[in-house]
Amino acid sequence: MGFKVKEIRLAKNISQEELSKASGVSRQTISDLESGEVVNTTTSTLAKLAEALECNVGDIFVLNV
Template identity: 50%
Template sequence: MKNQVKELRMEKNITQQELATAVNVSRQTISYIENGEKSPNIIVALKIAEYFRMQVDEIFELESSDR
């Protein structure tokens, strides 16, 4: 799953820890999501989208191998 989390976080000039606190997950979870090592569950994806005031599909995109 591709995502724009790191880019959006950098634009807002916030740390992984600040985003993690805002969406109630660990900093490591944000790191895994940003690096594509793990996909967020739907609740975390919705919280991240809400934090950035965007739609989930504007931030997260399935790659052809994910389908």
């Protein structure tokens, strides 16, 4: 899911720091998600990122089956 956060963030020309400030999610958490260091996160974090990125949670959540 982190690659989708990064993909959307870059498409909107937003830095990790800007996303952190807009979402209330730490820059380190965003970095860890985008790099794949963290593969699971809370629905609350997903909701905050989606709101800050002006997208739906489904746009950034990728189900690994």
